[in-house]
Amino acid sequence: MPSGSIPVLTTVMSEVAxxxxxxxxxxxxxxxxxxxxxxxxxxxHALRPEMERLTTELVRASLLEAWRKHANGLD
Structure with missing residues (x-):
């Protein structure tokens, strides 16, 4: 860390300065x-197709598992 105080600009400097x-x-x-x-x-943009594919797989697998649990409860 630098020591001392940090100078603060209080006036706008012209571009030529x-x-x-x-x-x-x-x-x-x-x-x-x-x-x-x-x-x-x-x-x-490049990852969107892969993210959509993974999301689709996750939803399908989750619903299939939920159906299996539900169907087993009906037996």
Whole structure:
């Protein structure tokens, strides 16, 4: 952990007061974050068929088991 106080900006800095290199670095970081976060939609899209298949199997197996228990109680 850094020691000392953390400076707080109390006035808005003009864009020219920030170096182009820093602006480029911040823009690149923001783009990397956006790219990383876009993985969510890609992953969900790719996994949706598998999630639906697994859900269908789970529902079928659960209902079959519930029917077996119910049918055994009728005997």
């Amino acid at each position: 920030v170096s182009q290199a820093l602006r480029d670095a911040l823009d690149a970081r923001a783009q990397r974050k956006a790219d990383w976060m876009s993985l969510e939609s890609h992953l969900l």
